[in-house]
Amino acid sequence: MSFTIAIDGPAAAGKGTISKAVASHFGFAHLDTGLLYRAVGARTLDGTDPIEAAKALVAEDLEADNLRSPEVAQAASKVAVIAEVRAALIDFQRAFARRSGGAVLDGRDIGTVICPNAEAKLFVTASAEVRAERRYLELSDKDIDISREQVLADVKERDARDMERAEAPLKPAADAVVIDTSDLAIDAAVAKAIAAIKARRET
Numbered sequence: 001m002s003f004t005i006a007i008d009g010p011a012a013a014g015k016g017t018i019s020k021a022v023a024s025h026f027g028f029a030h031l032d033t034g035l036l037y038r039a040v041g042a043r044t045l046d047g048t049d050p051i052e053a054a055k056a057l058v059a060e061d062l063e064a065d066n067l068r069s070p071e072v073a074q075a076a077s078k079v080a081v082i083a084e085v086r087a088a089l090i091d092f093q094r095a096f097a098r099r100s101g102g103a104v105l106d107g108r109d110i111g112t113v114i115c116p117n118a119e120a121k122l123f124v125t126a127s128a129e130v131r132a133e134r135r136y137l138e139l140s141d142k143d144i145d146i147s148r149e150q151v152l153a154d155v156k157e158r159d160a161r162d163m164e165r166a167e168a169p170l171k172p173a174a175d176a177v178v179i180d181t182s183d184l185a186i187d188a189a190v191a192k193a194i195a196a197i198k199a200r201r202e203t
Contacts, residue, residue, distance in 0.1 A: 010162065037079060119201070
């Protein structure tokens with residue numbers, strides 16, 4: 001039996017942490033679809049054509065050490081606006097979503113484009129300022145030299161690119177449960193997500 005949980009939202013809203021916790025709670029497989037775009041973006045930094053990189057993507061590419069760097073994050077956002085790149089990665093994501101035993105996918109267009117028929121949909125968000133501070137602390141822990149102001153600018157730039165792109169813009173699905181984590185502790189956010197999914201499983 002398959003059960004698909006689609007979790008969307010902007011960068012640093014907490015969707016990755018919530019998705020992993022949800023997958024662990026229900027015993028489902030988890031896919032961070034943003035890693036697909038980060039892996040393609042990383043390849044483009046070496047001069048590879050983004051469409052060719054997307055078509056040639058293999059599972060090992062998702063394990064590269066540099067996928068969480070600011071440079072790769074920006075490259076990922078840029079390749080994500082390319083229709084041919086998105087098309088090349090859709091089949092991989094949809095196959096994962098319908099695997100037996102259940103699946104959790106997090107990204108930016110899971111509930112709207114990749115899995116519009118997902119049994120449960122969440123949209124995890126937070127203010128740009130809160131998300132920028134989270135990302136700044138995360139990068140600082142990795143000794144990446146960057147200012148708070150630059151991180152906030154990067155977050156706002158990425159939000160604009162993700163929300164305004166012609167292909168699969170970032171937005172909540174009409175039937176998604178919206179969870180704003182701006183003032184929520186992670187445990188409370190996870191509990192809210194699990195409760196929303198349980199409600200959908202029981203209907």
